[in-house]
Amino acid sequence: MIFVPLGKTEAIGANCYFLMIEGTGLIIDVGADPEEDGIDSVPDFGFIHQNPNWYVDHALVTHAHHDHIGSLPVLIQNFPHVMVHMTKATRDLADVVLPASARLQQRRLREGSSVHEPLFSEEELGVYNYLYLTHDLNTDFDVTGLKGTTKVKARFYSAGHILGSAGVLLRFEEEEGEERRVFYTSDTNMRPQSIIPGGEYPDPPIDVLFLESTLGADSEAELTTRRTEERNFSDALESAIARKATVLIPVFALGRSQEVLALIHRFKQRGTIPAETPVYTAGSMRAFAELYDKTRHNTPRLDPEFQVYDVDQIRLPRNRDAQRDALVGPSIHVVSSGMMFERTASNALAQQIVEDERNAVFLVGFAREDSPADRLLVAAQQGKGTEAVLDTARGPQPINCEVKKFRFSGHAHRRDLIELVEKLKPRTVVLMHGEEEARRWMSDNIKFFYPHIHIAMAQTGQAARL
Numbered sequence: 001m002i003f004v005p006l007g008k009t010e011a012i013g014a015n016c017y018f019l020m021i022e023g024t025g026l027i028i029d030v031g032a033d034p035e036e037d038g039i040d041s042v043p044d045f046g047f048i049h050q051n052p053n054w055y056v057d058h059a060l061v062t063h064a065h066h067d068h069i070g071s072l073p074v075l076i077q078n079f080p081h082v083m084v085h086m087t088k089a090t091r092d093l094a095d096v097v098l099p100a101s102a103r104l105q106q107r108r109l110r111e112g113s114s115v116h117e118p119l120f121s122e123e124e125l126g127v128y129n130y131l132y133l134t135h136d137l138n139t140d141f142d143v144t145g146l147k148g149t150t151k152v153k154a155r156f157y158s159a160g161h162i163l164g165s166a167g168v169l170l171r172f173e174e175e176e177g178e179e180r181r182v183f184y185t186s187d188t189n190m191r192p193q194s195i196i197p198g199g200e201y202p203d204p205p206i207d208v209l210f211l212e213s214t215l216g217a218d219s220e221a222e223l224t225t226r227r228t229e230e231r232n233f234s235d236a237l238e239s240a241i242a243r244k245a246t247v248l249i250p251v252f253a254l255g256r257s258q259e260v261l262a263l264i265h266r267f268k269q270r271g272t273i274p275a276e277t278p279v280y281t282a283g284s285m286r287a288f289a290e291l292y293d294k295t296r297h298n299t300p301r302l303d304p305e306f307q308v309y310d311v312d313q314i315r316l317p318r319n320r321d322a323q324r325d326a327l328v329g330p331s332i333h334v335v336s337s338g339m340m341f342e343r344t345a346s347n348a349l350a351q352q353i354v355e356d357e358r359n360a361v362f363l364v365g366f367a368r369e370d371s372p373a374d375r376l377l378v379a380a381q382q383g384k385g386t387e388a389v390l391d392t393a394r395g396p397q398p399i400n401c402e403v404k405k406f407r408f409s410g411h412a413h414r415r416d417l418i419e420l421v422e423k424l425k426p427r428t429v430v431l432m433h434g435e436e437e438a439r440r441w442m443s444d445n446i447k448f449f450y451p452h453i454h455i456a457m458a459q460t461g462q463a464a465r466l
Contacts, residue, residue: 285335
């Protein structure tokens with residue numbers, strides 16, 4: 001089996017991996033880097049094109065986050081005969097995520113914030129739909145290529161990350177007749193969240209485990225229980241609302257926003273925060289919430305009766321004057337992006353509230369180093385009034401508001417990932433989806449506890465035979 005990462009591996013960006021298995025060419029995930037524009041944001045399919053013996057028969061998309069699905073139309077442009085496999089929920093989410101991406105690219109070009117032509121149009125997406133095949137969890141399906149010399153079977157397992165997310169088990173026989181089992185965790189969470197239960201995994205042993213390592217460098221996440229974090233989050237919201245603060249909660253539009261709204265609903269029911277406290281949401285997260293509710297009886301849930309729209313929500317106004325009125329506290333604003341990238345709602349609102357010490361910004365997910373959310377947190381930790389750049393056009397701002405971080409990540413912490421290695425008993429572990437420090441910690445600890453396991457680090461464009 002030949003393995004080649006096609007996207008960046010030193011950071012979390014355009015996740016995309018190529019496998020050549022006994023004549024079958026597979027792509028697992030086909031993401032786009034949210035901090036890049038145009039062709040720089042997509043995986044480098046040239047690594048495949050430049051090898052005449054490589055081709056793509058099937059693609060498996062594990063979930064609908066932009067860094068795992070955002071380049072799917074570009075993949076189809078490059079390999080028009082590819083068949084694309086995903087869960088039904090991911091297919092439904094893709095019908096929201098990809099058209100929204102096409103519109104955003106067009107708008108950025110029109111506004112002058114990007115010089116790149118859109119990579120695909122909404123019209124194209126309608127043509128590509130016939131290539132999407134959906135599969136139930138825990139059910140085998142065939143992904144053997146036209147030139148495959150042995151059958152390749154795939155199976156989705158619930159990843160516990162967001163709605164529709166799945167890990168992928170591949171089974172095939174090599175020339176010697178030995179069956180091999182390969183498992184790709186994707187983004188995974190072994191513990192229950194507010195809506196989504198923990199992930200499920202195949203029986204051991206596994207020959208090759210492709211293991212995410214997002215939180216490998218986060219030493220505090222493993223020391224924090226969800227119950228404690230929920231209590232701390234509840235207390236922080238209660239205190240902020242009592243002083244009539246405007247509370248900004250930057251979230252990923254898909255997954256984290258729905259989980260946070262479920263928590264706010266719970267806090268209001270308990271009386272921790274007043275039921276009349278306005279909660280503002282915006283953009284595509286409202287469409288995602290509708291899909292969460294529609295699929296609650298046929299996708300993994302902790303409580304199938306809970307609906308995200310049970311939480312009273314107000315659409316955040318786009319008009320600047322109306323938006324200014326909405327920022328009068330007490331109020332809660334659950335908006336994307338989670339890392340507060342420039343030209344997003346969370347970044348724009350943060351610029352308006354961070355200089356007032358009465359207000360608060362509560363971070364509830366992963367923020368990669370030097371993202372605006374990370375810069376905000378670092379400045380707040382250095383003391384009130386420390387400046388941070390949230391928007392390069394505006395320049396430094398003094399951070400006077402309360403800034404706190406809560407660990408509600410949809411990713412497993414590093415000790416849980418080590419336990420997953422113990423559970424699956426792989427011969428080889430390939431570390432991916434993590435910054436260099438995170439993957440290094442994972443590598444060192446797997447070697448310490450399981451010295452017999454071979455460790456490989458995914459490197460962009462470098463083919464490895466596994």
